[in-house]
Amino acid sequence: MKASRGLTEEALSKQTDPSLLKESGLFKQLTNRYSESRGKFLIFSCALLMIVAVIAITLFLMVQGLRSFVVDHINPWTFITGMQWYPDSATHPSFGALPFIFGSMAVTLLAAVIATPIAVGTAIFMAELSQKWGQRLMQPVIEILVGIPSVVYGLIGLLVVVPFMRIHFGGSGFNLITGALVVGIMILPTVASIAADSIRAVPNSLREASYAIGGTKWQTIWRVVIPAAGANLITAIVLGMSRAFGEALAVQMVIGNARNLPHSLFDPAATLTTIITLSMGNSTTGSVLNDALWSLGLVLLLISYLFILLVRFLSRKRVL
Known part of the structure; x- marks a missing residue:
C-alpha cells in the first residue's frame, strides 16, 4: 500500500510539475500555430x-x-453586325455573328419569360403556403430536375415538343420557341430553388406587421413578401438566364440550327453555342473558320460576364 501510494504521489508530482506543464503547453501552442x-x-x-x-x-x-x-x-464591326455566315464560300466567305447573338438572346429571354411565373409560384408554395409539404415534396422534385442531364431534356424536346409544334403550328417543328421551351424547363428548378431561399430570407416581422394591420395571406405575400425579396428574386431570374445563355446540347437538338436571322418565333434559328459545337469539329486549328469560332466563344464569354456583373449589381440592392 505504501509503495503504491508512493508511486501515485510521484505521478501526481510529475503531472503538476510546472516545467512539464510549461513544455506541454508550449508544444500544444506550436502545434496549434502550425x-x-x-x-x-x-x-x-x-x-x-x-x-x-x-x-x-x-x-x-x-x-x-x-x-x-x-x-x-x-472587321470586328462587320463580324458583330453581319447577317451572313457562309465561311465555306470559295469566292466571298462571310462571318456575320448577329443571327447567332440574336438567337442566344432570344432563347434566353423567352426561356426566362416561360420559367419565371412557374418558378416563382413554386417558390411561394414551398416557402409560404405549404412549408411542410413544400419541403418534403417539392424540394426532392426540384433536386431531381436539376440532376437530369441536358441531353435528356433535348431528347424529350425532340420526341414531344417538336412533333407538337409541327402538328399545331406547321413547319418542321424545329424553331426558336421550341428551343426556348426546352431551355425554360431546364432553368425552372434553378430559379425556383433560389427564389424559395429568397422568400424564406424575408424577416417574419414584416409578415407579422402585415397581419397586425389586417392584411390577408395573399395580400401579405403580394404586397410585403414579394417586394421585400424583389432584388433576390431578380437575381434568381438572371442566374437562370445565364445558364440558359450557355446551354448548347439541348438547344442544338430542337432549334433547327439555321444560319439566317429568324423572322418569327416559329422559324429555325441558331445560337452561339450551337454553331460552335456544330462547326468546331469540321475546322482545322489556325484556319479562318476556327479563329472565327473562337471569336464567337469570346463574345459568349463577354456576354456571360455581363450577366455576372448584373447579378452582382442586383445582389447589392434592397427592394422594400
Whole structure:
C-alpha cells in the first residue's frame, strides 16, 4: 500500500510539475500555430487557384478570339453586325455573328419569360403556403430536375415538343420557341430553388406587421413578401438566364440550327453555342473558320460576364 501510494504521489508530482506543464503547453501552442498556418495556406491556395483559373481562361479566349481580327483581318464591326455566315464560300466567305447573338438572346429571354411565373409560384408554395409539404415534396422534385442531364431534356424536346409544334403550328417543328421551351424547363428548378431561399430570407416581422394591420395571406405575400425579396428574386431570374445563355446540347437538338436571322418565333434559328459545337469539329486549328469560332466563344464569354456583373449589381440592392 505504501509503495503504491508512493508511486501515485510521484505521478501526481510529475503531472503538476510546472516545467512539464510549461513544455506541454508550449508544444500544444506550436502545434496549434502550425495547424493554423497550414490551414490558412491551403485555403489561400484554393482561392488563388480559382483566381488563376478564371484569369487563364479569359486570357486564353481573348488570345484565340482576337486572332480572327488581328491575323485574319476580319472587321470586328462587320463580324458583330453581319447577317451572313457562309465561311465555306470559295469566292466571298462571310462571318456575320448577329443571327447567332440574336438567337442566344432570344432563347434566353423567352426561356426566362416561360420559367419565371412557374418558378416563382413554386417558390411561394414551398416557402409560404405549404412549408411542410413544400419541403418534403417539392424540394426532392426540384433536386431531381436539376440532376437530369441536358441531353435528356433535348431528347424529350425532340420526341414531344417538336412533333407538337409541327402538328399545331406547321413547319418542321424545329424553331426558336421550341428551343426556348426546352431551355425554360431546364432553368425552372434553378430559379425556383433560389427564389424559395429568397422568400424564406424575408424577416417574419414584416409578415407579422402585415397581419397586425389586417392584411390577408395573399395580400401579405403580394404586397410585403414579394417586394421585400424583389432584388433576390431578380437575381434568381438572371442566374437562370445565364445558364440558359450557355446551354448548347439541348438547344442544338430542337432549334433547327439555321444560319439566317429568324423572322418569327416559329422559324429555325441558331445560337452561339450551337454553331460552335456544330462547326468546331469540321475546322482545322489556325484556319479562318476556327479563329472565327473562337471569336464567337469570346463574345459568349463577354456576354456571360455581363450577366455576372448584373447579378452582382442586383445582389447589392434592397427592394422594400
